[in-house]
Amino acid sequence: MAKVISTPHSEHLPAVNWRSYYQLTKPKVIYMLMLTALVGMCLAESSWLPPIKAIFSLLGIGLVCASAAAINQILDRNIDDKMARTQGRPLPKGRLSVTKAGQFAAVLAVLGFVCLLLAANLLTTVLTFLSMLGYAVVYTVFLKRATPQNIVIGGIAGAMPPMLGWTAMTGSVDPNGLLLVMIIFTWTPPHFWALAIHRKDDYAKADIPMLPVTHGIGFTKTCILLYTLLLFVVCLLPLLTGMSSWLYGVVVTALNLWFIRHAIYLKFAPQPNSAIKTFKFSIIHLMILFIALLLDHWML
Numbered sequence: 001m002a003k004v005i006s007t008p009h010s011e012h013l014p015a016v017n018w019r020s021y022y023q024l025t026k027p028k029v030i031y032m033l034m035l036t037a038l039v040g041m042c043l044a045e046s047s048w049l050p051p052i053k054a055i056f057s058l059l060g061i062g063l064v065c066a067s068a069a070a071i072n073q074i075l076d077r078n079i080d081d082k083m084a085r086t087q088g089r090p091l092p093k094g095r096l097s098v099t100k101a102g103q104f105a106a107v108l109a110v111l112g113f114v115c116l117l118l119a120a121n122l123l124t125t126v127l128t129f130l131s132m133l134g135y136a137v138v139y140t141v142f143l144k145r146a147t148p149q150n151i152v153i154g155g156i157a158g159a160m161p162p163m164l165g166w167t168a169m170t171g172s173v174d175p176n177g178l179l180l181v182m183i184i185f186t187w188t189p190p191h192f193w194a195l196a197i198h199r200k201d202d203y204a205k206a207d208i209p210m211l212p213v214t215h216g217i218g219f220t221k222t223c224i225l226l227y228t229l230l231l232f233v234v235c236l237l238p239l240l241t242g243m244s245s246w247l248y249g250v251v252v253t254a255l256n257l258w259f260i261r262h263a264i265y266l267k268f269a270p271q272p273n274s275a276i277k278t279f280k281f282s283i284i285h286l287m288i289l290f291i292a293l294l295l296d297h298w299m300l
């Protein structure tokens with residue numbers, strides 16, 4: 001029978017376990033999601049952002065993303081307990097009770113949606129709610145446990161923040177905002193599958209059908225390479241539509257050639273640390289890409 005993580009006795013816990021609450025939100029991922037949302041906001045506006053609207057919209061998006069991450073950790077606590085990478089999280093470690101984590105996620109969500117309703121608009125609030133459901137429920141409860149395409153489909157939710165930032169400013173869905181979503185959507189498989197290769201045994205132990213477990217490492221490496229090539233093409237679309245110009249073009253070409261180089265080495269000349277290096281590079285890639293979009297928008 002599956003082990004159920006027990007609720008720890010409250011007398012063993014500090015009154016307010018700030019570090020555990022913070023960890024529950026997957027903070028580094030949330031900061032990156034907020035960066036992409038901020039860039040979406042900036043690209044939607046030809047002049048300076050309206051400060052109050054922008055700050056509270058960004059805060060709203062961040063709070064709801066953090067709530068989704070906390071819900072993911074509540075629902076995944078038994079899986080997380082089986083994997084070396086996630087065993088140290090507050091719920092498997094018993095540093096936080098499920099009730100407290102649930103209350104925290106609820107507070108974050110309520111605060112986030114209030115910010116969005118007051119500072120942004122109904123469209124952004126609804127799209128953010130759907131993205132939250134997409135990650136915290138559709139991906140976590142169903143896809144993750146059901147299919148090796150889990151992260152491809154679930155990736156739509158994680159790709160949404162630039163669009164949420166855009167609609168927060170304009171109140172409408174813009175094709176250029178969708179391009180930013182497409183970039184993150186295409187970036188997600190090589191980002192995650194590189195880590196999944198490195199952590200294959202973890203996923204196998206937890207019985208999660210990630211691609212390297214179901215289809216093997218060789219096939220996953222081929223998929224990573226193909227997605228980096230597709231990403232190269234998708235990243236050129238902002239140039240074709242005129243949303244971005246040469247500065248973005250130069251930076252993104254260099255980034256994507258480097259990503260493809262990682263993928264080629266991973267496939268054809270792997271070292272023991274090639275997969276984790278590819279994963280780490282994916283994060284630098286996306287961060288620099290979004291900063292380049294912003295600088296290009298401001299400077300040219």
Ligand code: HEM
Pocket residue numbers: 028029032033036085150151152154155156158159184188191192195283286
């Ligand atoms: C379904 C889509 C995604 C999946 C399955 C996924 C999976 C993961 C996993 C499992 C980690 C943890 C690595 C670790 O604990 O060492 C991670 C880290 C990370 N991911 Fe993703 N990711 C997805 C989408 C995204 C998106 C959309 C972003 C940002 C736009 C993002 C940004 C990051 C960052 C910044 C880290 C590093 C976190 C750290 O160092 O603590 N991810 N990702």
Ligand SMILES: CC(C)=CCC/C(C)=C/CC/C(C)=C/COP(=O)(O)OP(=O)(O)O
Pocket residue numbers: 026029033064065066068069072076086128129131132135144157158160161
């Ligand atoms: C409102 C909105 C846009 C919500 C979605 C935001 C969100 C938190 C996306 C993060 C994607 C992510 C870290 C997936 C990994 O989950 P995992 O369960 O596979 O990874 P784990 O094993 O590290 O928990």
